[in-house]
Amino acid sequence: MSESTEVIREILNTIHADPEHRTPALLLLEQGESRYLRDLKLNFSSILNSEYLSQKEIGLLALSIAVNERNDLMISFFKKFAAEHESSQEEIAEAAACASLLASNNVFYRFRHFTQKEKYSQIPARIRMQIMMKPVTGKEFFELMSLAISAVNGCEMCVNAHEDSLIKMGATEERIFDAVRIASLITSTGKIIF
Template sequence: MIATKSDTILSLLTLVGLDTEASYPALESLGDARYLRDLKINLGNVLNNNQNLSKKESLLLALSIAVNEKQQPLVDSLTTLAKAEGATDAEIAEILACTSLLSTNNVFYRFRHFVEKDYYNQTQPGIRMSIMMNPVLGKEFFELVSLAVSAVNGCELCVKSHEDSVLKHGASEARVFEAIRLAAVVKGFITLI
């Protein structure tokens, strides 16, 4: 007997453009639990109802988290949704590159922070980061994506640095807050797909 997906699950999958016919065992094991209704509302709010992020920016931020978490079906669906909101191939490529760079930096700088030895802290990292110099999406948004990925990856040093930088590039704390809330909700959703 094939179990049918609840309306809440179908609505959740449709919200992010995922295949409603595919199997999502963890998600489906929750049936129509209250948590899924909350998740649907939370995900809808962070993707569609941000006062400080455009729909395109919300989708690009969500895409960066999906890339970071290696969730290819979600990467594909969010790419399609972001393009429908006007994201260019160059902007999508920059999200992929930024996420990769931040994953690299988060490991390196977390190590420095954890160990706290002079040699490691004073030695040049030797990690090229030319993508940060003139980003297609602009410095402020590039820093916002960097902050969101760093928060998901738990790099305290990177979070503090990117939060400071994004504010210096003109973002408000409300915009930062919404970006981090979005990253948190998307990460939570990914744990179930």
């Protein structure tokens, strides 16, 4: 067995997937004996630990990104990971809901930002966002998930607004940075394993 195949099996075992599972992208890396597979493995394992986020928060944040990226393997893994670290079914559902809500917000506010027309800022959004008012995960953590999803989706206006809210709530820059780091690694892993 090649080193690449061995590393792929280790990654897939970590996420409780069939060790023989291959995506077209994973096959390219395996057939090319890519050194990147070692980076992918180490990057993914670094998601599971943080000085600034609890294991429960990591699970919920990662789940929200996996839902945003429509990655079934990651959704399954992080749903289980979140549940194993004391996340309730309501909190797990809210992580998925956050991804859905932010998908609409990111498109809408990115449009407003890109066009830079005052008129569009005056027209009501008419997007229902009640979940943001009393999130079961708490206001600060819901903002953190919202920021991470907005960073993945590339909404500058949303990133700035959520980051500002988090700082005002007392979140540290290190906590914010780590949430975005985790979101970036879930996204990059999801390009290869889905």
